[in-house]
Amino acid sequence: MEKIISGKNIAVNEEGYLTDFSQWNKEIGEALAKEANITLTPRHWEVLAYLQESHKNEIPLSIRKVGKSGVVDIKEFYELFPQGPLKTATKIAGIPKPVSCI
Amino acid sequence: MKRLLILGAGTSGTMMANHLKHELDQEEWEIVIIDECDTHYYQPGYLFLPFDLYAPEDIQKPIRDFIPRGVNFMHEKLDKILPAEQRVISANGDSFHYDLLIIATGTKPAPDETTGMLGKEWKKSVFDFYTYDGALDLRNKLREWEGGKLVVHITEMPIKCPVAPLEFAFLADSYFKHKGIRDKVDITFVTPMSGAFTKPKATAALNHLLTEKHINIIPDFAIERIDNDNKTIVDYGGSSVPFDLLVTVPTNKGDALIERSGLGDELNYVPTNKGTLQSKDYPNIFVLGDASNLPASKAGSVAHFEAEILTENIKRYIAGEPLKADFDGHANCFVETGNGKALLLDFNYSHEPVEGEFPIPGIGPLRLLKESRMNHMGKMAFRWIYWNMLLKGTHIPFVSAAMSESGKHYDK
Numbered sequence: 001m002e003k004i005i006s007g008k009n010i011a012v013n014e015e016g017y018l019t020d021f022s023q024w025n026k027e028i029g030e031a032l033a034k035e036a037n038i039t040l041t042p043r044h045w046e047v048l049a050y051l052q053e054s055h056k057n058e059i060p061l062s063i064r065k066v067g068k069s070g071v072v073d074i075k076e077f078y079e080l081f082p083q084g085p086l087k088t089a090t091k092i093a094g095i096p097k098p099v100s101c102i
Numbered sequence: 103m104k105r106l107l108i109l110g111a112g113t114s115g116t117m118m119a120n121h122l123k124h125e126l127d128q129e130e131w132e133i134v135i136i137d138e139c140d141t142h143y144y145q146p147g148y149l150f151l152p153f154d155l156y157a158p159e160d161i162q163k164p165i166r167d168f169i170p171r172g173v174n175f176m177h178e179k180l181d182k183i184l185p186a187e188q189r190v191i192s193a194n195g196d197s198f199h200y201d202l203l204i205i206a207t208g209t210k211p212a213p214d215e216t217t218g219m220l221g222k223e224w225k226k227s228v229f230d231f232y233t234y235d236g237a238l239d240l241r242n243k244l245r246e247w248e249g250g251k252l253v254v255h256i257t258e259m260p261i262k263c264p265v266a267p268l269e270f271a272f273l274a275d276s277y278f279k280h281k282g283i284r285d286k287v288d289i290t291f292v293t294p295m296s297g298a299f300t301k302p303k304a305t306a307a308l309n310h311l312l313t314e315k316h317i318n319i320i321p322d323f324a325i326e327r328i329d330n331d332n333k334t335i336v337d338y339g340g341s342s343v344p345f346d347l348l349v350t351v352p353t354n355k356g357d358a359l360i361e362r363s364g365l366g367d368e369l370n371y372v373p374t375n376k377g378t379l380q381s382k383d384y385p386n387i388f389v390l391g392d393a394s395n396l397p398a399s400k401a402g403s404v405a406h407f408e409a410e411i412l413t414e415n416i417k418r419y420i421a422g423e424p425l426k427a428d429f430d431g432h433a434n435c436f437v438e439t440g441n442g443k444a445l446l447l448d449f450n451y452s453h454e455p456v457e458g459e460f461p462i463p464g465i466g467p468l469r470l471l472k473e474s475r476m477n478h479m480g481k482m483a484f485r486w487i488y489w490n491m492l493l494k495g496t497h498i499p500f501v502s503a504a505m506s507e508s509g510k511h512y513d514k
Binding site: 060062063064065068074075077078082083084087 | 294
């Protein structure tokens with residue numbers, strides 16, 4: 001399915017996660033953050049860049065992994081992206097929602 | 103003489119010893135299995151022990167009873183695996199060379215990973231049931247507990263037997279009803295997941311059961327610490343849940359041996375090819391059961407299906423043939439729902455649990471994703487199957503390693 005984000009037709013899944021990362025850019029990220037009531041600061045962008053880099057390198061993401069990344073600790077991750085930080089941050093970053101491994 | 107070394111004589115290691123005993127040429131291969139314990143625990147029984155449904159003697163037997171003749175069992179604590187040298191070193195300095203290594207060292211609760219979990223309330227009002235001692239202590243607590251706020255809690259995923267915490271909540275509902283104090287007990291299920299389970303259809307069915315049994319659910323809760331003074335669990339977002347009795351499933355981690363050997367990921371699980379079960383780093387190391395980082399359930403049924411696939415791949419490896427990526431993530435889990443009923447889940451990497459009949463399509467007798475007494479009888483019968491068939495590597499009729507899609511009601 002498609003959704004208009006920041007004036008463009010973007011391919012998303014039923015939960016609103018981008019299905020084609022090549023369609024992502026910073027404006028899209030800003031628009032998705034706004035939907036989640038988050039105003040992106042430079043700190044947010046550092047975390048988003050880390051998540052995108054991990055995804056590119058096929059590293060499975062978990063809260064623990066992010067907390068141990070040295071980029072951000074779990075406490076701050078929650079402050080930046082309240083309520084389900086990994087789900088919210090991956091959506092804004094334009095990468096798939098991390099699957100729980102069971 | 104070549105040596106195949108199996109680390110861990112739990113469910114996975116024992117099954118492999120039994121399979122390989124029949125498959126490897128005894129003139130050419132010596133099979134050695136090492137474990138630091140003498141007792142084999144029937145781990146699904148940890149769920150029933152706290153409620154006095156099983157007695158301690160129902161769920162433990164000597165490891166040696168299940169190791170086939172011709173396989174050498176060594177009771178040793180291990181210090182390190184040295185993959186470059188193809189050696190394993192024990193805690194007292196013995197060295198074991200191997201040509202082929204199977205890692206089956208499982209996963210263990212690590213309550214020290216959460217701030218305050220091992221605080222002054224540990225074993226007073228904070229319990230776990232993923233160890234034999236924990237389940238027994240909890241049984242003694244429940245026998246005298248008079249009610250209040252019971253919180254059943256998962257710390258973080260992945261955990262062994264991901265449905266067990268839910269089953270605990272269901273059985274608690276049933277247990278307190280029978281005791282006549284259900285009205286004095288408030289049961290809350292707290293999970294880091296977005297719902298009762300990770301897969302949508304099973305979550306819907308299980309959420310429905312929670313509601314029916316008046317069990318509250320608090321999803322998306324990532325615990326930061328336990329506040330022992332106020333008896334609350336606190337999440338990273340700042341919200342907290344009060345308890346009088348907390349039954350938690352601590353973070354699960356692979357064995358510390360894996361960490362000491364530098365073979366694991368951040369949770370000490372060994373990176374493993376999800377189809378072939380070969381270690382991603384060393385071709386002569388294979389990994390089975392909970393010890394791997396496979397995106398499959400950490401459950402005995404998964405290990406059982408893996409063991410059949412791994413046996414074939416070990417034979418191929420020895421023969422110098424290419425391995426087959428045959429493992430599909432198949433899991434088969436009974437979920438006790440209390441009052442003598444259970445439901446059944448059957449799924450794999452790509453197919454979520456749905457309704458249907460099992461194991462014979464259209465007939466059953468077991469029903470998938472629906473509560474029934476027959477499912478409960480299946481779960482009860484499973485203890486016998488475990489001791490008498492599963493550990494011995496006997497094929498279970500009608501249930502194949504590769505998940506069958508027939509008899510399952512998938513959306514078109």
